[in-house]
Amino acid sequence: xxxxxxxxxxxxxxxxxxxxxxxxxxxxxxxxxxxxxxxxxxxxxxxxxxxxxxxxxxxxxxxxxxxxxxxxxxxxxxxxxxxxxxxxxxxxxxxxxxxxxxxxxx
Amino acid sequence: xxxxxxxxxxxxxxxxxxxxxxxxxxxxxxxxxxxxxxxxxxxxxxxxxxxxxxxxxxxxxxxxxxxxxxxxxxxxxxxxxxxxxxxxxxxxxxxxxxxxxxxxxxxxxxxxxxxxxxxxxxxxxxxxxxxxxxxxxxxxxxxxxxxxxxxxxxxxxxxxxxxxxxxxxxxxxxxxxxxxxxxxxxxxxxxxxxxxxxxxxxxxxxxxxxxxxxxxxxxxxxxxxxxxxxxxxxxxxxxxxxxxxxxxxxxxxxxxxxxxxxxxxxxxxxxxxxxxxxxxxxxxxxxxxxxxxxxxxxxxxxxxxxxxxxxxxxxxxxxxxxxxxxxxxxxxxxxxxxxxxxxxxxxxxxxxxxxxxxxxxxxxxxxxxxxxxxxxxxxxxxxxxxxxxxxxxxx
Numbered sequence: 001x002x003x004x005x006x007x008x009x010x011x012x013x014x015x016x017x018x019x020x021x022x023x024x025x026x027x028x029x030x031x032x033x034x035x036x037x038x039x040x041x042x043x044x045x046x047x048x049x050x051x052x053x054x055x056x057x058x059x060x061x062x063x064x065x066x067x068x069x070x071x072x073x074x075x076x077x078x079x080x081x082x083x084x085x086x087x088x089x090x091x092x093x094x095x096x097x098x099x100x101x102x103x104x105x106x
Numbered sequence: 107x108x109x110x111x112x113x114x115x116x117x118x119x120x121x122x123x124x125x126x127x128x129x130x131x132x133x134x135x136x137x138x139x140x141x142x143x144x145x146x147x148x149x150x151x152x153x154x155x156x157x158x159x160x161x162x163x164x165x166x167x168x169x170x171x172x173x174x175x176x177x178x179x180x181x182x183x184x185x186x187x188x189x190x191x192x193x194x195x196x197x198x199x200x201x202x203x204x205x206x207x208x209x210x211x212x213x214x215x216x217x218x219x220x221x222x223x224x225x226x227x228x229x230x231x232x233x234x235x236x237x238x239x240x241x242x243x244x245x246x247x248x249x250x251x252x253x254x255x256x257x258x259x260x261x262x263x264x265x266x267x268x269x270x271x272x273x274x275x276x277x278x279x280x281x282x283x284x285x286x287x288x289x290x291x292x293x294x295x296x297x298x299x300x301x302x303x304x305x306x307x308x309x310x311x312x313x314x315x316x317x318x319x320x321x322x323x324x325x326x327x328x329x330x331x332x333x334x335x336x337x338x339x340x341x342x343x344x345x346x347x348x349x350x351x352x353x354x355x356x357x358x359x360x361x362x363x364x365x366x367x368x369x370x371x372x373x374x375x376x377x378x379x380x381x382x383x384x385x386x387x388x389x390x391x392x393x394x395x396x397x398x399x400x401x402x403x404x405x406x407x408x409x410x411x412x413x414x415x416x417x418x419x420x421x422x423x424x425x426x427x428x429x430x431x432x433x434x435x436x437x438x439x440x441x442x443x444x445x446x447x448x449x450x451x452x453x454x455x456x457x458x459x460x461x462x463x464x465x466x467x468x469x470x471x472x473x474x475x476x477x478x479x480x481x482x483x484x485x486x487x488x489x490x491x492x493x494x495x496x497x498x499x500x501x
Contacts, residue, residue: 015177015189016163016239038167067261067301068446078299088170088299090260091163101163 006032016091018101025055025098037085037092047084047096049074054097064094064102112144114151130222139220139236142186146178157184164191164239166246169298172256173242189238190220194231194257195249196297199286200270201226210252218245228323230267230309231257256298261452263296264307271312271330277386278312279330279399280427286310288431289438296442303449306442307407313395314381320407320418325455326438327404327418328427332396335376336385342392343372356385400426402478403434405441406456416456421468423478440471465492 001012001020007028012020017036019025030051034043043051053074057065067089071077085092090102110116118127130147133140150157162175174192181188195211211232215221220236227233232254237245246256257265266289269275271282289308290297296306309320312330320327346352352367364378365385372392374385386393403425404418427434441455444467449458459467468475469492 016175018163063451066303066451068303071301078295078301082168082170082299086167088165090170090300091165095163101161 004033014101016095016101018095019098022098022100029098030096033096037087037096039085039092043096044084046076046080050076050081050084050089050093051097054093054099058097058099064090064099112148115144115148133221137221138186139190140222142178142184143190143220143222143236146180146184146187149180149183158190162189162191164242166243166256169246169256170300171259171262171298172246174259176236187236190236191239191242193219193234193237193242193245193249194229194259194265195234196255196257196265196290197226197230197232197267199268199283199290200273202270202273207253211249211254214245214248214252218248228319229257229264230318231265258297258300258305260300261302261304262298262300262306263293263302264305265297266290266293266308266310267318268310269312269317271310275312275317276390277315277330277383277395279332279395280310280312280328280401282310282312282328282330284429285328285427285431285434288429289435292435302442302446304452304454306445306455308438314383315387321404322407322415322417323409324407324418325405326441327407328434329402329404331381331400331402331424333398333400333424334396336374336379336396337394338372338374339392339394340371343389344370346389346392350388352389356388359384400424403437406454406459408454408456412452412454413457413460416454416460418456419481420478421473423476437471444470 002015003010004013004017005011009028011024011029014020019029031043034047039047050070053070054064067078067081070089071081081089081093085096094102112127115127119125127144130140130144134144146157157179159177159179162177164175165171165173172194174194176190176192178184178187178190198207212221212223215223215234218237218241219234222235224233224235249255266286268282268286271280272278273283296302306326307324308326308328309318309324310328311318311320314329314331316329320329343352347369350356352372357363357365357367361382361384362378362380364375366373386395401424402420403422404420406416407418408416422437425433445455445458448462449455453461464479465475
């Protein structure tokens with residue numbers, strides 16, 4: 001299992017860099033990991049709005065929400081979502097939020 | 107004599123037909139990824155199980171689609187295919203390439219990937235098979251420099267595709283190439299940034315022969331057709347009579363039996379014709395599609411995953427299709443909005459219509475119920491009464 005070191009702590013991740021032990025997630029983890037998802041500078045309030053929304057939804061339903069739902073509930077559009085998370089909501093945002101890897105379809 | 111390394115795969119090289127094993131072995135001489143791929147496949151055949159893990163989330167900057175992550179579950183044995191991601195490259199409409207463009211594409215892929223490609227499956231895109239995560243962004247940059255872009259994957263609008271249409275085919279009733287290109291350019295955002303409940307495919311066939319199998323392979327099928335009568339050249343029909351049995355091979359095989367042949371003249375009852383193309387395909391010199399051309403729009407087709415295969419069914423019997431295709435695009439957007447709003451995660455359009463009912467779908471997207479929508483006689487007559495209509499009658 002690959003490991004990464006962020007802010008002095010070791011985390012186990014999968015091949016795509018998704019956190020394996022979900023209970024190890026912390027705000028420090030997200031902050032320190034942001035640069036790997038092409039986010040320049042620190043996470044802003046807008047980033048946290050998305051991350052917290054994803055975490056709440058995941059805790060409630062056990063899956064990541066559909067992207068349209070994120071946009072609708074947070075009142076942001078896709079363009080904004082990709083501006084905040086340049087590697088995309090499924091990859092970037094879910095990874096920083098410490099969600100398990102969304103099961104994609106080819 | 108040494109023992110063959112891949113005895114099971116070698117079986118697939120026997121016989122006169124082309125073999126992907128031969129191609130893989132050729133690629134393996136140059137590329138270690140291709141070499142490990144062969145050996146992993148041999149092991150899969152031996153173990154009777156695929157040795158790829160399910161899914162992976164990788165991508166390039168700004169895009170949520172176009173790359174499909176793939177990892178081996180035996181990287182200890184096959185380190186060169188530990189990561190073996192696929193790139194979907196948006197194909198040129200109708201799959202027309204200059205050799206120069208193909209060379210560029212292959213050069214990029216030799217530089218960044220396994221050198222193995224897959225062109226073209228029914229997805230449409232040029233599929234580049236096998237690269238590592240580190241190579242994704244540089245490969246995408248090189249592809250962009252060569253004039254290529256990625257296609258759709260995941261819950262996105264998939265790369266629209268079209269038949270060769272008027273560029274190569276005499277039966278084209280619509281300009282499938284232009285329509286496909288126009289749709290592709292209009293919906294770049296939906297292709298690159300997945301936002302739907304699941305995949306959404308649009309395919310355009312220029313005539314009812316449906317060479318891109320849009321009826322079976324797309325959620326939104328655009329199929330060229332005509333409104334008036336089949337054009338008949340009786341002299342040429344007579345000429346065919348000397349080489350084929352018109353009664354047996356043409357009239358008797360017409361699914362609606364809408365033609366009569368008296369040995370001298372072919373009579374077509376056009377009102378009963380369902381545009382199956384059989385007679386036209388058989389006697390191309392004698393029969394042609396009518397002059398008033400346009401398209402039928404069908405929705406709901408899909409392959410078997412999740413709830414079973416569906417064929418698209420008619421929702422618009424006839425629509426004129428000319429640039430800028432506003433009416434068409436407006437319909438696509440109305441349908442996508444409804445599906446997006448009501449669809450569950452991983453529910454295709456056809457499945458949603460089946461779940462909520464055709465009358466709900468038609469009302470939501472503002473389409474009138476018409477007889478052409480009947481899928482099979484006496485099964486679904488589309489006679490719709492809403493509770494308020496019944497109330498009105500009672501009063």
